[in-house]
Amino acid sequence: DIQMTQSPSSLSASVGDRVTITCRASQSISRYLNWYQKKPGKAPKLLIYIVSSLQSGVPSRFSGSGSGTDFTLTISSLQPEDFATYYCQQSYNTPRTFGQGTKVEIK
C-alpha cells in the first residue's frame, strides 16, 4: 500500500493567514493526488483533484501543487469557514489511501 503522510497533524491560524499543508507519498504517484475538506458530521468535500485542478464551486483561495512524492495544499487567505480537517488521497493505485489528516484550528 502507498503510505500518505501529512504535516503538520494540526495547526492554529488566524483569519487572513496563508496556510500550507504538505503531503508525502511513500512512492511516486505521478500527479494522482487529491485534497478533501472534512467538517464534523459532514461528508468529505473534494477541493482539488489531480494535484492542482480546482473542483467546481471551490473558492480560488485554495490551490495545490507538487508531483511525484511531494505535494502541497495552500489556502491563500484563511476564512472562518475553512476551519476543518484536510486530507490528501492518492488515486495512483489501489487500495486508495489517505493521509492522516491536518486539523486547521482557530488561533
Place this chain on the structure above:
Amino acid sequence: QVQLQESGPGLVKPSETLSLTCIVSGGSISSYYWSWLRQPPGKGLEWIGYIYYSGSTNYNPSLKSRLTISVDTSKNQFSLNLSSVTAADTAVYYCAREARGGFDSFDYWGQGTLVTVSS
C-alpha cells in the same frame, strides 16, 4: 445534481454481517466507479472498495476476505456486505462516486451513516 444516500442498520452485533445500500439519484450509475469508505471515531478515512457499474470489483486487501460489494443498475444502487464484524468495524460509512479519466477523485459523497458494532 448527483446525490447519494446510504441506508442500513445503525447497530450490528459482533460476528454478524453489516449490510448497507447506497441509492444514487440525479444521475445514472452507469459508466462510473462506486466506492465505500469509512471513518472510525477519531480516526482517518479508509477506502473499503469499489464496484464498476458492470459489476467488476476491487477490494481493500485488509477487508477482502469479509467483503462483498454488489450493484443493481435497475435500481441505481449498490451495496456493501461486511461479514464477521467486530468493534473495530464501528465507523461512519460513506458511499462515494469515483470519477475517472483525468478526474480520478471522489467527487460525490453520501452524508454518511454511523454503524456501531455492539452486543
